[in-house]
Amino acid sequence: MMFAQCTRLCASSVLLIALLCCILSPPAQASKSSEDIRCKCICPPYRNISGHIYNKNVSQKDCNCLHVVEPMPVPGNDVEAYCLLCECKYEERSTTTIKVIIIIYLSVVGALLLYMAFLVLVDPLIRKPDAYTQPLHNEEENEDARSLAAAPTPSGARANTVLERVEGAQQRWKRQVQEQRKTVFDRHKMLS
Numbered sequence: 001m002m003f004a005q006c007t008r009l010c011a012s013s014v015l016l017i018a019l020l021c022c023i024l025s026p027p028a029q030a031s032k033s034s035e036d037i038r039c040k041c042i043c044p045p046y047r048n049i050s051g052h053i054y055n056k057n058v059s060q061k062d063c064n065c066l067h068v069v070e071p072m073p074v075p076g077n078d079v080e081a082y083c084l085l086c087e088c089k090y091e092e093r094s095t096t097t098i099k100v101i102i103i104i105y106l107s108v109v110g111a112l113l114l115y116m117a118f119l120v121l122v123d124p125l126i127r128k129p130d131a132y133t134q135p136l137h138n139e140e141e142n143e144d145a146r147s148l149a150a151a152p153t154p155s156g157a158r159a160n161t162v163l164e165r166v167e168g169a170q171q172r173w174k175r176q177v178q179e180q181r182k183t184v185f186d187r188h189k190m191l192s
Contacts, residue, residue, distance in 0.1 A: 049073045065082070065086040066079075
């Protein structure tokens with residue numbers, strides 16, 4: 001219950017932070033930083049010049065080979081032919097949105113880590129043994145001891161191998177299923 005309240009509080013605070021970031025950020029065009037916009041020109045090989053990718057922060061109207069490709073790798077009379085081969089694209093992204101998503105992601109991971117720490121450290125200290133489950137647990141331990149005592153152990157081998165424990169658990173499960181079938185059929189006969 002305490003964790004549920006903490007989770008709701010964490011989730012509401014994360015949403016509040018994200019909402020404040022979105023509301024308080026200036027209008028989109030005015031807040032564009034140099035990382036948010038760029039023009040990317042991909043120029044293939046031309047004569048003896050290898051292909052190259054050019055990036056520059058320019059406006060969308062200036063996104064062409066003449067404004068982005070600097071220094072121009074070809075002499076003046078080949079510039080137009082070289083620029084016709086280049087493919088320029090204007091790219092835009094929102095670093096504010098990316099930052100908000102990363103903050104939300106880290107907040108969720110942090111909340112999960114806190115919950116894991118709570119489960120590992122605090123929960124066993126708070127949780128009291130249940131009066132109903134303790135006798136069942138003791139009964140299982142007694143059945144384990146009886147099944148291990150009844151099973152013959154080879155000389156020199158450990159009695160508590162994983163395989164023997166699994167076989168013991170399987171035998172207990174089979175006995176429980178048989179008892180349940182018996183009680184169900186007995187009740188069915190009694191009701192008929």
